[in-house]
Amino acid sequence: xxxxxQPISMDSYEGQEVNITCSHNNIxxxxxxxxxxxxxxxxxxxxxxxxxxxxTNEVASLFIPADRKSSTLSLPRVSLSDTAVYxxxxxxxxxxxxxxxxxxxxxxx
Amino acid sequence: xAVVSQHPSRVICKSGTSVKIECRSLDxxxxxxxxxxxxxxxxxxxxATSNEGSKATYEQGVEKDKFLINHASLTLxxxxxxxxxxxxxxxYICSARDPSGLTYEQYFGPGTRLTVT
Numbered sequence: 001x002x003x004x005x006q007p008i009s010m011d012s013y014e015g016q017e018v019n020i021t022c023s024h025n026n027i028x029x030x031x032x033x034x035x036x037x038x039x040x041x042x043x044x045x046x047x048x049x050x051x052x053x054x055x056t057n058e059v060a061s062l063f064i065p066a067d068r069k070s071s072t073l074s075l076p077r078v079s080l081s082d083t084a085v086y087x088x089x090x091x092x093x094x095x096x097x098x099x100x101x102x103x104x105x106x107x108x109x
Numbered sequence: 110x111a112v113v114s115q116h117p118s119r120v121i122c123k124s125g126t127s128v129k130i131e132c133r134s135l136d137x138x139x140x141x142x143x144x145x146x147x148x149x150x151x152x153x154x155x156x157a158t159s160n161e162g163s164k165a166t167y168e169q170g171v172e173k174d175k176f177l178i179n180h181a182s183l184t185l186x187x188x189x190x191x192x193x194x195x196x197x198x199x200x201y202i203c204s205a206r207d208p209s210g211l212t213y214e215q216y217f218g219p220g221t222r223l224t225v226t
Contacts, residue, residue, distance in 0.1 A: 034214070043113075043202045043217035044153070087152070094206060096143040096155040096168075097215060 009104040022088030030092040115218035132203030138183035139205035147200040159186040193225040
């Protein structure tokens with residue numbers, strides 16, 4: 001199972017673009033990269049998933065370089081409500097998920 | 110998107126009693142559901158995989174006789190914490206995999222806060 005490394009915490013301000021990078025050097029060929037968001041006392045919420053290059057949806061973009069050993073979650077124009085823990089996961093099959101420590105993102109006014 | 114519900118959202122029980130937590134997939138059928146536990150300021154830890162119509166698969170270190178899992182239908186899995194003790198107090202979260210998805214995306218429930226007194 002590929003191990004992920006991401007910053008423990010990040011700070012930013014409202015209206016800024018926030019980029020959270022995750023390292024996954026041992027990613028396997030059939031692994032996808034998935035990001036979840038979790039607020040206190042709530043279950044994780046799916047943000048975005050990708051395999052390679054760039055994926056964009058209504059809330060975020062995910063950038064994956066050609067070697068796939070890292071990925072960057074980009075949150076455009078963050079607001080206070082984006083303060084949460086963000087988890088980067090790498091997985092290939094239908095098994096349960098292994099969560100790392102995540103990145104605690106704090107958005108200030 | 111797919112919705113997963115949990116009931117109850119929070120429960121307080123006395124030490125030695127049993128508590129049942131329900132996890133339901135509301136708009137899809139889930140042949141596989143997962144149960145996680147999260148302690149304060151910690152990450153989620155996978156406890157077990159619940160398979161419809163068969164026995165659950167437990168992660169190493171999780172007592173199967175203490176955490177009973179039943180997946181009797183394609184939309185319902187239950188976790189029963191038997192003979193609960195204060196150290197079982199935690200946030201229990203379930204997830205379900207939509208088998209129609211192409212990438213095994215999991216959808217999480219809102220969680221159940223268990224406090225054992």
